[in-house]
């Protein structure tokens with residue numbers, strides 16, 4: 657069985673032109689594409705706040721942010737009122 661020519665783990669694949677699957681932009685190096693994915697598409701922070709577009713690594717971080725900044729909730733909320 658021959659490996660897939662576009663297998664990302666294949667080092668020869670990194671020498672080919674890397675194309676962003678999200679916006680179609682092309683990069684000479686896969687590292688450039690990787691950087692583009694992180695900076696332009698937030699690949700390392702997949703959870704985006706719908707209110708202010710801040711990005712977070714985990715869903716918990718996003719939830720805490722929304723609760724604290726946009727819903728003005730406190731972790732220990734008084735039940736009265």
Ligand SMILES: [Zn+2]
Pocket residue numbers: 676677678679680681692693696697
């Ligand atoms: Zn892109």
Ligand SMILES: [Zn+2]
Pocket residue numbers: 705706707708709710721722725726
């Ligand atoms: Zn926000």
